[in-house]
Amino acid sequence: MNTILKLLNDNHWDEALKEFIEYTNHHEFDEQTCIIGATIMEHFGKYDSMFEFIRGGLKINPFNYELYLLLGNYYSTKNMIQAHISYENALYHCINTGNDDDRNFIEQLIKNTDVSTIQFARQVSFVIISYNTLDYTKACIESIRTTCFSQCYEIIVVDNASNDGSVEWLSKQDDIFLIKNNENKGFPAGCNQGINAAKPDNDIFLLNNDTIMLPNSLFWLRIGLYNDENVGATGAVTNYASNNQIVGSQFNSIEEYIRFGTGINIPDTNPYEEKIFLIMFAMLIKRKCLNSVGLLDELFTPGNFEDNDYGLRIMEKGYKCTLCHNSYIYHFGSKSFGKNPKHFEDIYNINREKFINKWGSYLSKNNLI
Incomplete structure (x- = not known):
């Protein structure tokens, strides 16, 4: 898993995908696996697969704010109101379990949401x-x-x-x-x-x-x-x-x-x-x-x-x-x-x-x- 994370940090997405597929063939899925899988699928525009990784992760832990953040990214391709609501939920769970840097990032993401979206959410x-x-x-x-x-x-x-x-x-x-x-x-x-x-x-x-x-x-x-x-x-x-x-x-x-x-x-x-x-x-x-x-x-x-x-x-x-x-x-x-x-x-x-x-x-x- 550390190898995959390093590849992602270095923006080597194709290699990261290959390593991820190999990793999941030999390991059971956990929250981190689902977060990484959803992130990779988002990069390649495989949104149905992204959703399934998010779903699998929240089935393991329905309080994981990183997964709700990814869910917001998923909805941002379809419905910005749902995206905004998801970012709010990510912030809520982050306040309870996350760190200050992540909370500040999500708060800024919500602020950057289109004004008309906030009005209707x-x-x-x-x-x-x-x-x-x-x-x-x-x-x-x-x-x-x-x-x-x-x-x-x-x-x-x-x-x-x-x-x-x-x-x-x-x-x-x-x-x-x-x-x-x-x-x-x-x-x-x-x-x-x-x-x-x-x-x-x-x-x-x-x-x-x-x-x-x-x-x-x-x-x-x-x-x-x-x-x-x-x-x-x-x-x-x-x-x-x-x-x-x-x-x-x-x-x-x-x-x-x-x-x-x-x-x-x-x-x-x-x-x-x-x-x-x-x-x-x-x-x-x-x-x-x-x-x-x-x-x-x-x-x-x-x-x-x-x-x-x-x-x-x-x-x-x-x-x-x-x-x-x-x-x-x-x-x-x-x-x-x-x-x-x-x-x-x-x-x-x-x-x-x-x-x-x-x-x-x-x-x-x-x-x-």
């Missing part, structure tokens, strides 16, 4: 609804803090008149913008309050408070959101959801789910699935799409079918809902509605009727039922 506003589930809210907030780049997001929590100490705890958090309701306004109205309070240029991430963000979950949702200008919203796969958004086996502990999900949150050649709608337990909405579609329909208060409704409204405006199979978020599930199953069933049936009344003819006309 928007930051994210988390919008979280809280109602009497403080322990879950704490875990959710902590997972955001420990897995997401603080320079790229804000957190807005709308509390629906909790009486379990949630308001008191949330009020003490310096990095949270808290909206305190005097009554339970339900999910759609609460989300709308949060959206209206968000920075006006930010994309919006509707996230249930009974979720755990995993390393790179948000990153891959953002990459998916800007994979195509017609993508209006992206959603994550998980362990608990409807709409065929569940992947993987049933595990015995949260730690096992987190290990499994972290292994999913890596590059993939075709991770996207177009959906009619996405479950709003974790849904990232592009600001341009939001401005066109509008807020959630409070007809579906206190909750259920607002996500079905929003998906169809996204479709009506010419945008797509995309499920990202390489973004996994753990979901405890039904920690608000699940406390009263009969109440949940009643609301479900009422809102299902509202949804059919609103969309029945459209669904039939477009062969969606």
Whole structure:
């Protein structure tokens, strides 16, 4: 490997390629092998091979900032917004594990990115609804803090008149913008309050408070959101959801789910699935799409079918809902509605009727039922 590195430093790329091929015929791949392989493939313009080396390296270590830097270089040949987001992720992981010289290099690279690209690689506003589930809210907030780049997001929590100490705890958090309701306004109205309070240029991430963000979950949702200008919203796969958004086996502990999900949150050649709608337990909405579609329909208060409704409204405006199979978020599930199953069933049936009344003819006309 030292011979290959010396050849690369001396710009002897053809010889380095030959030595690299010989080396990989007799050694197992590790992070360094993948970094060198991606670098060589980039030099020769073999971008598909470059991507596979990056993917292999991040499968070994999903926190390697050098690989995200290379991923940014890969995307720079296709999509500068995705490149910019990748460089941001490289900086985030470099701050945690790298050195000052590398950090300064990545920061300069980001600054040199085209101004129009920075404008459209928007930051994210988390919008979280809280109602009497403080322990879950704490875990959710902590997972955001420990897995997401603080320079790229804000957190807005709308509390629906909790009486379990949630308001008191949330009020003490310096990095949270808290909206305190005097009554339970339900999910759609609460989300709308949060959206209206968000920075006006930010994309919006509707996230249930009974979720755990995993390393790179948000990153891959953002990459998916800007994979195509017609993508209006992206959603994550998980362990608990409807709409065929569940992947993987049933595990015995949260730690096992987190290990499994972290292994999913890596590059993939075709991770996207177009959906009619996405479950709003974790849904990232592009600001341009939001401005066109509008807020959630409070007809579906206190909750259920607002996500079905929003998906169809996204479709009506010419945008797509995309499920990202390489973004996994753990979901405890039904920690608000699940406390009263009969109440949940009643609301479900009422809102299902509202949804059919609103969309029945459209669904039939477009062969969606």
